[in-house]
Each structure stands twice: as structure tokens, then as C-alpha cells.
Amino acid sequence: MKVKVISVLEDNYMYLVIEESTRDAVAVDAAVPKRLLEIIRKENVVLRAILTTHHHWDHARGNEELAQLFPGLRVFGADERIGALTHKVTHGQELTFGAIRVRCLFTPCHTSGHMCYFMWEDDSPDAPALFSGDTLFVGGCGQFFEGTAEQMHTNLTQILGTLPEDTKIFCGHEYTVRNLKFALKVEPENEAVKEKLAWARQRDDQDLPTVPSTLHEEFLYNPFLRLTEEPVRRFTGRTEPVEVLRTLRSLRDSFKKPKERPNPQAMLAFDWGLLGPLLEKK
Template sequence: MKIYHVPCLQDSYSYLIVDESSREGAVVDPVEPEKVLEAANSHGVNLKLVLTSHRHGDHAGGNEKIKQLVPGIKVYGGSVDNVKGCTDKVQNGDKVSLGADVNILSLHTPCHTKGHISYYVTGKEDEQPAVFTGDTLFIAGCGKFFEGTAEQMYQSLCVTLGSLPKSTRVYCGHEYAEKNLQFALTIEPDNSRIQQKLTWAQNQKQAGLPTIPSTIEEEMETNPFMRVDLPALQEKIGCKSPIEALRELRKVKDKWKG
């Protein structure tokens, strides 16, 4: 299993997932279809599937066009999210296979939108799994609560995604790491892992390189929204429960002018 970044729009990413034995590919959120096809062609990949995280235009906006460019391509999206161009609706636990060795598990991770889906992807046994989290989990952050509650985001982030193997690579929808890590430091100024990762992210940015992927383990160490179970973090923001802390963190982040 190979994964390629396809930078799109100003700060977005589509991703090409390739089953190496069959050269079949899936693309996550192909908002600029021509760029995605160019990447697929350059790697000798036959595109079969579109995996849509959620219905917002900067994720699902290229679905109709890619269906014109690749006749017969299947477009997956959340069953309650009204995804443009969707041909196959998925719910939590639905499985899709790609080529001989790649398996894709749909995880319902609502809050940013009601039907948001993250895709957990596994290859051969010795390969590190990956999860494509759209706008639910960002590096050191999470999506805005547009259509859901703190309870839902806690379930999506800390339970559903937090229970994946720690080595799982995290591929999110946008390049927000630097700002998110700067915010994380305002919450936990003594967290050396956040300080280290911020320096690294700034170096990546200067070199014109992505900060993605992260891993679930790294997020548990550096992402305040995934650390709300910690009493010390709850205390810092004047809360007494993980859900209350998550709600408060999101309010603070929404007003933050970093």
C-alpha cells in the first residue's frame, strides 16, 4: 500500500491510496480532479474509488467532475451527509476492498457534519495502517462543531479514532499543523512534545514539505482535543469532565487569534 499527497486549493490535501500489486487506486476528497488524475497517471494507477469524508465543497466539490473524467468510478460518502455525486452510501463499520491487499473500513465520526466518515485503511500485515480523517481530526486540532455537540466530538476523536492502533498514520484534510500546535502550546506550555513538534512543523513549512501524516500516538501526546481525559488539562481550563473540557477548548480555539 502506497499513499501519495495531492495538494489542492490553498491548504487542502487529496490523497491517492494505491494497492501496489494491482495498481488500483482510491482517492480521498478529490476536490481538484485534474490534479488527482495527473498524480494517478504519473504513478501508473487505475482509479477505482472515491472516498468522501464529508459534504463540504472543499472536500466533495470535485466528485461530479471526477465521475465525468473516470467513467464508472464509485463514489463513497456518509449515508446521512448528502454528499455530491455519491454512488455508494456508507455507514459505520462498512467495508470496501481495493485491489488484492487494501481494505477500507468506514468509521462514522460526526460533529463537523452529521454524516462525516473517516476511513481506516489497512494493507499487508507488516504495513502501518492509515486513517483519513477529513475535518474531524487535524494534526493537534479538530474540526469546528458545525452540526454536532462536544459529546459527539468526544466520541469521534477520543473513542472511535483514539482506539485505533497507536501506530496508525493520520492523514487529515488540511495543512493546519503550525497554527494548531501554537494554540496547543497556549494550553500546555510545559509539554515538550508539543514544543518539539511545532519546531519540526515550522521546518517542514520552510522546506515546502507537508506536516502530514501524524500518528494516533503523536496526537495523544500533542493534541489538546485528544488529551481532555487528563485531569491536569481539565484543571488548566477550569473544567471537571472530558466533554466539558472539549467544549471549552473549542470555544477558546474559535476565539483565538494566534
């Protein structure tokens, strides 16, 4: 099982999972069809299905176009709002695509219909993979747009947190540096946070993805998976895990975004917009 990591839009990840013996492939969060088609051609694979984690446009907006291009394409997800959905899946449901096996893990909170996908191949030495969408990120967790801290607590501790520790985590966004800066604020003494942040900054400088991580690693530096650790409790001023999580997420919400990198084209357009009329008057 090969996973192609495809960076799209500002900081999204789209994935193409390839079964190497048959060249069958399954896409996860097909937001940008053009990019996906390039990879499909280059890898010489047949797209069998799309698995969508949630209905947000930056994860699902390519579904309709791909469904038109590939008649009979199956689109899986847990939310009626997902475009071109053909198969609504439920928690624990298992899917098979050739040798690729998928278990659907329902994790409502970021959206009320969020599904994660746990994948493996029977008789393969490869570690399993989790496509965690906007529920679990490298070093962080998703915003609670349509759910509660109780739900996210169940998602992180009972649904995702009980998977094998060698599971590779492929998440929906490249938020790693920002997440780990926050993690360092929460646990300034945590060496695992410091190391991962230094590494993530290097990857960022080279424009390389920080996915996948492993669940084992996440337990070491991701504060949202460390709710019972003393420094995390102290930082939030809470002891009950759900309350620690609720407070942690709301502090993360207000944690400042780094300054946007200037986009030279946008700056040019802006300058012309400002100066153009003045110059024309002359």
C-alpha cells in the same frame, strides 16, 4: 499500500492510495480533479473509487467531474449532500479494493454526515492509515458545525482514539502550526508540543506537508486527545471531559489566525483598482 499526499487549494489535502501490486488506486477527498489526474497519469494507476469524508466543497467538489470522466466510478460517503454519491456507507462497514481494506468510521460533528476511513492491507508490514477528514487534525480537531461536544468526544475517545497507536493520521487540512501554537498555549510545559511545533515550522518553511503523524504522537501533544490531563483541565477551568472539550474547542475558535501571507498578484490588482481611476483622470 502507498499514499500520495496532494496539497490543493489553500491548505487542503487530497490523497491517492495505491495498491502497488495491481496499480489500482482509491482517492480520498477528490477536490481538484486536474491535480488528481496528473498524479494518476504519473503513477500509471487506475482510479477505482473515491472516498469522501464530508460534503464541504473543498473536499467533494471534484466528484461530479471525475464521475463523468470515469463512467462507473464508485463514490462512497455518508451524506446525501456529497456530489455524485453512488454508495452511501454506514459505521463499521468494510470495503475492499484489491488488497486494500477499508473500515468506515462514522464521526458526525464537523458535519452531520462525516465519515473517516481506516485503511490497511492484509499481510502487509505497513502501519494502517486513517483518513480523518475534518474530524481529527495533526495537533487539533475540527469545528463543531453540525454537531455537539458530546459527539466529538465519542469520535475522539471511542471511535478514533481506540485505533492501533501506530495508525498513520492523514487529515483534511494543513493546520498543524496554528494548532500547535494553540496547544502550546494550553500546555506551555509540554515538551512534545514544543518539539512538534519546531518541526512543523521547519516543514512549513520548506513548504512540506506535516502529514502523516501517528495516533501515538497525537496522544502526546494534541490537547483534544488529552482532555483528562491536569494542565488541559486547568486551562479550560473544567474537569468533566466533555466540558473540557467544549471549552477547548470554543477557545480554539477564537484563537487568532496568523496574518495572511500577502499575495503579490492580489496586491497589484488592489493597487491598480485604487490608483487606476486616479491616473486615468490625469
